[in-house]
Amino acid sequence: MENLGLFFALLGAALSALVAGAGSAVGVGRAGQAAAGLVTDDPSQFSRALILQLLPGTQGIYGLLIAFITLTQIGIMGGSSDISLAKGLLYLAACLPMAIVGYVSASYQSKCSVASIGLIAKRPDQFGRAMIFPAMVETYAILALLVSILSIFGIANVNI
Amino acid sequence: MSENYIYAVARVRCKELTLLDSSVMDSLLAAGSYEECVRILADHGWSSEGENSSPEAMLASEREKTWDFIGELTKDMSIFDVFLYANDYHNLKAAIKESFVHTEHPGVYIDKSQCTVDPEVIKKAIVEKEYDLLPEDMRQIAQETTDVLLHTGDGQLCDILIDRAALIKIYESGKKTGNDILKLYGELTVASADIKTAIRANKTGKDIKFLERALAPCDSLDIKALAAAANDDEDAIYSYLDRTVYADAIPEIKKSPSAFERWCDNRIIRSIRPQIHNPESIGPLAAFILARENEIKSVRIILSGKLNHLSDESVRERVREMYV
Known part of the structure; x- marks a missing residue:
């Protein structure tokens, strides 16, 4: 029971990588199907379709980043791993924005990517604009990433 | 789905x-x-x-x-069968009439690539009276129409019965798919056929019994009211249609049958146009x-x-x- 703090902190790191990563996997998979459909009939669109497919993949990377920072802070990657229960719960809470927003934004971003792939199928010259629509969803994943990073670094200075 | x-x-x-x-x-x-x-x-x-x-x-x-x-x-093409049923029933009509007059007209059949039932199977079922070879919902109408034609020799009645059965099949299978476009296709196909039948029946002086046998049920038309209007006069049909979603069609119906057909096709095209922006269904x-x-x-x-x-x-x- 004395390592419960460490358990919760590790749970936060795991959730961040797992949930955001799952969202990205779903999103990249969904956009990949549309990209494959486009490239079947128009192979010249491969690079454009690939970029749109990869956009929902960033949430998984952000989740991994948060997990990595958390593991570093709680001493799993070296150093002291003496974490109080309260601090462990704080780390868990700090990881949740990235986990939840990462999943939801990746899922919705992929829907935008699929629609944008449909757009470039008809108007390849509109690729720049087509990319902006799914990229807008990225804003919220970045905001969640910032909140999680600031919280994790802030917890280190909290004396509980 | x-x-x-x-x-x-x-x-x-x-x-x-x-x-x-x-x-x-x-x-x-x-x-x-x-x-x-x-x-x-x-x-x-x-x-x-x-x-x-x-x-x-x-x-x-x-x-x-x-x-x-x-x-x-x-993988599953059966969802699009709603577009092919009209061809099946056309072939059924051809087979029944061919069998009645004992002559062969291979050109009247629609190719099996455009049908859900092979025309040869339909022909065999009608000639040999083996109705079990046909799909379940086609058996009864095939038997009934063959008997009607044999007893009355009335080709028009035969057409009406089969056309109605085809329309009911299209309407029901469109509904069964659960897809809005296919449902709408079924609904509009039946409604436009009913309006055409009502106008034609009125012009040729058919009675209400004929209309009741010919009109197929659908959601957007009350076929009893349409039959009653068609039994009355042409203005009564327009007056009834004016109270339905087909009010816009009245000037086209008055113009010519081909203008009304064009109106029906255009209506379907306008209804499906939003699908241009639908990314995944x-x-x-x-x-x-x-x-x-x-x-x-x-x-x-x-x-x-x-x-x-x-x-x-x-x-x-x-x-x-x-x-x-």
């Missing part, structure tokens, strides 16, 4: 680029001859496979391309099939107009709105 259509819709988006738009239709209408039309169509990828270069062969080839393409996109696939059928119908009108030297104006007023 659990199938994922993201890949299919992306392919449909690419194929939509090859659909003929109104500017191509204008070029076809402006073409000086049938040969020039064929050249324009060839520039847009239209061609007939094999040596037969007749207009019908070209149109059949285009239809086949559509169905081959859709076949590549979905079966809707864009169904819309693509309907758009291609609409395109083929318009090209057929233009080509036959050119072959028969009809005036541009009379051809233009029959050409449908395009999907793209």
Whole structure:
């Protein structure tokens, strides 16, 4: 029971990588199907379709980043791993924005990517604009990433 | 309906680029001859496979391309059977009449690639009276119509019974798919057929019993009220339609049967047009099939107009709105 703090902190790191990563996997998979459909009939669109497919993949990377920072802070990657229960719960809470927003934004971003792939199928010259629509969803994943990073670094200075 | 259509819709988006738009239709209408039309169509990828270069062969080839393409996109083609049932029942009608007059007219059958039941199976079932060979919902009407024709020799009654059965099948299977586009297709097909029947029956002085036998039920029309109106006079039909969603069709019905048919086709095209922006359901696939059928119908009108030297104006007023 004395390592419960460490358990919760590790749970936060795991959730961040797992949930955001799952969202990205779903999103990249969904956009990949549309990209494959486009490239079947128009192979010249491969690079454009690939970029749109990869956009929902960033949430998984952000989740991994948060997990990595958390593991570093709680001493799993070296150093002291003496974490109080309260601090462990704080780390868990700090990881949740990235986990939840990462999943939801990746899922919705992929829907935008699929629609944008449909757009470039008809108007390849509109690729720049087509990319902006799914990229807008990225804003919220970045905001969640910032909140999680600031919280994790802030917890280190909290004396509980 | 659990199938994922993201890949299919992306392919449909690419194929939509090859659909003929109104500017191509204008070029076809402006073409000086049938040969020039064929050249324009060839520039847009239209061609007939094999040596037969007749207009019908070209149109059949285009239809086949559509169905081959859709076949590549979905494992379960049965959802699109709603578009093919009319052909099955046409073949049933042909088989029953052929059997009644004891002569063969192979040209009257629609090819099995455009049907859900092989025409040979239908022929065999009718000739040998083995109705069990037919799909369940076709058996009863096949038997009933064969008996009616044998006892009365009334070909028109035979047509009415089979047409009604076909409409009911289209309406029900459209509803069963759960897809809005296919439901709408079923509904509009039945409603437009009912309106046409009511107008024709009124003009030829048919009684209410005939109308009750001929009209197929649908959601947007009260067929009892329509039959009563058709039994009264033409104005009563217009007055009834004015209270329905088909009020816009009244001027077209008054103009001519072909103007009303055009109105019906245009209405379907307008209803399916939002599918151009739908990224992931079966809707864009169904819309693509309907758009291609609409395109083929318009090209057929233009080509036959050119072959028969009809005036541009009379051809233009029959050409449908395009999907793209």
